[in-house]
Amino acid sequence: QSVLTQPPSASGAPGQRVTISCSGSSSNIGSNAVNWYQQLPGTAPKLLIYNNDQRPSGVPDRFSGSKSGTSASLAISGLQSEDEADYYCAAWDDSLDVLFGGGTKLTVL
Amino acid sequence: EVQLAESGGGLVKPGGSLRLACEVSGFTFSTYNMNWVRQAPGKGLEWVSSISSRSSYIYYAESVKGRFTISRDNAKKSVYLQLNSLRAEDTAVYYCARDLRGAAAGGMDVWGKGSTVTVSS
Numbered sequence: 728q729s730v731l732t733q734p735p736s737a738s739g740a741p742g743q744r745v746t747i748s749c750s751g752s753s754s755n756i757g758s759n760a761v762n763w764y765q766q767l768p769g770t771a772p773k774l775l776i777y778n779n780d781q782r783p784s785g786v787p788d789r790f791s792g793s794k795s796g797t798s799a800s801l802a803i804s805g806l807q808s809e810d811e812a813d814y815y816c817a818a819w820d821d822s823l824d825v826l827f828g829g830g831t832k833l834t835v836l
Numbered sequence: 837e838v839q840l841a842e843s844g845g846g847l848v849k850p851g852g853s854l855r856l857a858c859e860v861s862g863f864t865f866s867t868y869n870m871n872w873v874r875q876a877p878g879k880g881l882e883w884v885s886s887i888s889s890r891s892s893y894i895y896y897a898e899s900v901k902g903r904f905t906i907s908r909d910n911a912k913k914s915v916y917l918q919l920n921s922l923r924a925e926d927t928a929v930y931y932c933a934r935d936l937r938g939a940a941a942g943g944m945d946v947w948g949k950g951s952t953v954t955v956s957s
Contacts, residue, residue, distance in 0.1 A: 760940030764881070771950060772873075772881060777936055777943035815881050819941035823895050825871070825883035826942070 730755065731816055731828035738834040744804040747831045749816030751797050755826055759819040761799040763792055766813045766830075775814075776801060803833075811835045838862035838946050840932045845951035848922055856917040856951055858932030863946075866890075866910035869935040871944055872917045874928035874953075883942070884930070887915065900926075922955045929953075 732750040739745040749761065763776035774783050776792035779799065791802045799818075803810055816828040844856040858870070872884040885906040886895045894906055905918040915932060930951050933944035 760943075762939065762943040766881075771931055771947035772933075772944075773947075774936065774943060774945045777939040777945075781939075783936065783945055813880075817881075817883070817942035824897060825886065825895075827873075827881040827883060830880040 730820065731818065731826050733814075733816060733828040733831045735829070736832050736834065738836055739803075739806045740836045741806055741808065743806050744802060745806055745833065747801045747803075747814050747816075747833070749799045749801070749828050751799075751818060751826070753797060754822065755797075755818045755820040756794065756799055757797040758821060761792065761794050762817045763790075763799075763801045764815045764817065765810075766815065768812070772815065806835055808835050838934075840934065840946055840948035842930065842932050842948045842951035845930065845953045847954045847956065849957050850923060850955055852922050852955070854919045854922065854953060856919065856930055856932075856953070858915045858917075858948055860913050860915075860932075860934070863934075865913040868937065869893075870908060870915040871933045871935065872906060872915075873931045873933055873944070873947075874926075875931070875950075876925070876928040879928075882928075885917065886935075886941075919953065922953075924955050927953060927955050 760778045764772040766772045779794040780792045814831045871886045887906045903921045908915040932948040934946040936943045936945035
């Protein structure tokens with residue numbers, strides 16, 4: 728069981744906006760920045776968001792991140808079929824670990 | 837082009853050992869922190885270990901502490917993971933990943949394709 732808690736699944740129709748949550752504690756999300764990854768089937772993860780709300784170059788602005796207290800969220804607007812993937816949050820924990828959430832499988836209806 | 841290429845995976849018996857290597861190209865390896873992350877079949881991502889650019893700081897997940905050792909050779913542009921006392925639950929694809937400079941810990945912007953480790957008798 729992951730220390731960072733994500734819903735196992737999420738879904739939305741093309742064009743809609745979907746939000747994926749990531750809940751932690753004061754020792755991880757509460758005191759450190761959050762990163763988000765997208766993993767398409769059979770491929771390595773791709774960094775989508777770093778430092779809570781920053782996008783690496785090349786990531787569309789349809790993807791956005793936010794953090795409040797001990798929780799973080801990834802929002803995907805204008806949902807597209809190619810967004811169907813697994814999404815993971817990650818954060819440093821003060822016990823000297825990098826923690827990943829359990830992952831959320833996004834289905835585009 | 838920035839690339840990471842893992843090697844060294846395979847089938848090993850419980851209690852056995854393996855050494856994974858990750859050779860990089862296309863960037864100044866000696867200035868980046870590096871990580872190993874694994875993914876068991878059908879499961880999520882699990883961080884395994886991190887090493888700073890000059891090997892000054894090394895961290896391990898509790899699940900591998902005392903059994904796995906991370907190291908790097910900046911002259912060879914490579915990072916390694918020595919896996920000892922392997923267990924069935926260590927079966928996974930092992931990814932090598934580069935820290936994004938300026939990102940908080942856990943922000944990894946370049947990943948290899950992964951190397952598969954299977955622990956089975």
